[in-house]
Amino acid sequence: MNTLAEENYLKSIYHLALSNENVSTNQLAALLKTKASSVTDMLKKLADKELINYTPYQGVNLTVAGEKIAVNIIRKHRLWEYFLVEKLSFKWDQVHDMAEEMEHISSNELINRLDKFMGFPKYDPHGDPIPDCNGLVKTHDLKPVSSITPNQSGTICGVRDHSTLFLQYLEKQSLTIGKTVEVVEIIEFDHSMILQMEGKRIQISREVANNLLIVL
Amino acid sequence: MNTLAEENYLKSIYHLALSNENVSTNQLAALLKTKASSVTDMLKKLADKELINYTPYQGVNLTVAGEKIAVNIIRKHRLWEYFLVEKLSFKWDQVHDMAEEMEHISSNELINRLDKFMGFPKYDPHGDPIPDCNGLVKTHDLKPVSSITPNQSGTICGVRDHSTLFLQYLEKQSLTIGKTVEVVEIIEFDHSMILQMEGKRIQISREVANNLLIVL
DNA sequence: TAAAAAATTTAGACTTGTCTAAAAAAGATG
DNA sequence: CATCTTTTTTAGACAAGTCTAAATTTTTTA
Incomplete structure (x- = not known):
């Protein structure tokens, strides 16, 4: 190893x-x-x-061999993150450092059983795809909120920035995975955006819009 | 750390x-x-x-500080072993090496939540007591089967030898945690013992009797 | 395209944890 | 109680992974 x-x-x-x-x-x-x-x-x-x-x-x-190892570590990282959030009730901004340690637990048998135990989840708590046991990664094509125009809407499916600070901010604004947002207006001056979500209006900066990923 | x-x-x-x-x-x-x-x-x-x-x-x-760290590692080891057996369906002879890695995951918050998730188990899959979150270890007083005399009986609550080979042997003989056994006869020649368990008779060597622990 | 700047590598050193071989201390034995 | 054996420690070396400082290569820019 x-x-x-x-x-x-x-x-x-x-x-x-x-x-x-x-x-x-x-x-x-x-x-x-x-x-x-x-x-x-x-x-x-x-x-x-x-x-x-x-x-x-x-x-x-x-190399192919190197990528195989890398993907396996990412698989473990994301499955453990899923475990921490879904089974142990951690918040999505709390799990990264723990998973960083857990991804190095070597047993593949263990990780495959964990996968099964959790019902073979497809995405981790941040919306990143979980590679399957053969190393296949479903890369869905996400766009930043900043790339869509007024009246378009999309569903939040991921983040570009995984920092605690950003995740906590999103949590506070209820901008979490699965939510559907519609762009109401883009402020020309600073490119900040006004979103409509669940009947409420939320204003986000360009910075935030660049780091929040959706599918249309 | x-x-x-x-x-x-x-x-x-x-x-x-x-x-x-x-x-x-x-x-x-x-x-x-x-x-x-x-x-x-x-x-x-x-x-x-x-x-x-x-x-x-x-x-x-x-020292007190050293013991605190040691007990905490043992707590983690035993909770992860419990997790592997109860949640991921591993056998008791398969979990030691994995737990040996997992016991070094640093977060105490994680281990306390895992403890809660599993319903605060008191003993690990081998019958060893799991220290609580304050480092208190309930040491129950176990005796080897070899220390009891014919007609006495006891409940299997632990093992002295934790080796894969021994655990697999016990599993095969159904001599697992919670089973009640009665000593029928002790063979004078080699101190092997004939046990009665669930209507069946099982003969075990002195070696096995020394390493199988019960409470009366 | 030559000089300046940035990126990368090399050289040599340090820490952690391990090893072998030799020295020193403790315990056993006649 | 002197010697032999066992246990433990010391001395010096090594591998992994990191660092600083200096050298080298690549890229940028005037």
């Missing part, structure tokens, strides 16, 4: 690779809160194990 | 201290599958942190 550090690098590379083709040393250093030199060391190690393709100065991407 | 290695040392010292007053370096090395020299190094570190009382060549025992 792989060490905790290796698993965290693979997971981070996977996440960054969703927006960039090749992941840079500095991006990884920032995400992992470490130094670029430390990242370089680890990249060599992961390349030796053939979990990543690494060309010095050119960034990295995951 | 403490490192994984530190937590494992504290837990091991706690377990060994149940039978010995002072725990020796070699005992720890054997239990932790490491070398005596490694143990000495760690003991110094734990003594610096005031988690153990350590006098060179004289063995160690836990």
Whole structure:
């Protein structure tokens, strides 16, 4: 098996690779809160194990083997988050750090039974898709609220920013997964938006609108 | 917080201290599958942190602070074992290694909620008492089956040996927690015992009788 | 396109936890 | 009680993963 550090690098590379083709040393250093030199060391190690393709100065991407490991860690992370919210009644802003530890519990038998125990959930508490036991990830195509125009409506299905602060803000505004919102007006000055939801009007900043994801 | 290695040392010292007053370096090395020299190094570190009382060549025992940490790890271990058996349908011989990883998940809030979720169980799947959230451990006084005489009976409430092999053997013989057994006869030659349980007779060796625990 | 800036890697060091081999202390034995 | 054996500790080394500082490569910009 792989060490905790290796698993965290693979997971981070996977996440960054969703927006960039090749992941840079500095991006990884920032995400992992470490130094670029430390990242370089680890990249060599992961390349030796053939979990990543690494060309010095050119960034990295995951090999098939590396991606398999990364997806499995993400599967575990999201299933544990689901468990914490659905079974232990935690709020969606409280579960990330705990799941960060739990994702490294090694047994796949355990995680598959947990999956079954919870009824094979498809999405975690933040709306992110839970990879199945074969590593297949259903990527639904979400848009930020900021991309729709007045009179259009959509259902909240995810968030771009997963920070505690943002999640707590959304919770307070009742802007939670499953809610349907309609854009009433966009303020030209600052691109803030007035939404209609369950008969109430809510004003959100452009920043918020960019980080709140919906399906039409 | 403490490192994984530190937590494992504290837990091991706690377990060994149940039978010995002072725990020796070699005992720890054997239990932790490491070398005596490694143990000495760690003991110094734990003594610096005031988690153990350590006098060179004289063995160690836990301070109040050290015992608190050890009991909390054992609480987590046993609650996760209970979870794995009661919620995820694992057998009692399958859960030790998984719980060994899960006991290091740090959040106490998580473990207290898990405790509540499961209805505050008092004993783990092997009959060992689960410490409560204040660190109180109900130590019930169990005797090995080998200590009782013909015509006496008792209820199986625990095991001394927790090995997979022993647990699987007991499972096969239906000698599981909660069953009531009566001693029919003790074979003088090898001290093996013939038990009566649920209308059937079962013969167990002295070795087994020593490791199967009951209350009268 | 040459110099400046940014990104990345290398070199060397540090910490944690482990190891082997040797030294020292404690306990057992004649 | 002196010696032998066992236990424990010390000394020095190593692997993993990190760091700082310096060197190198790539990218940007004038």
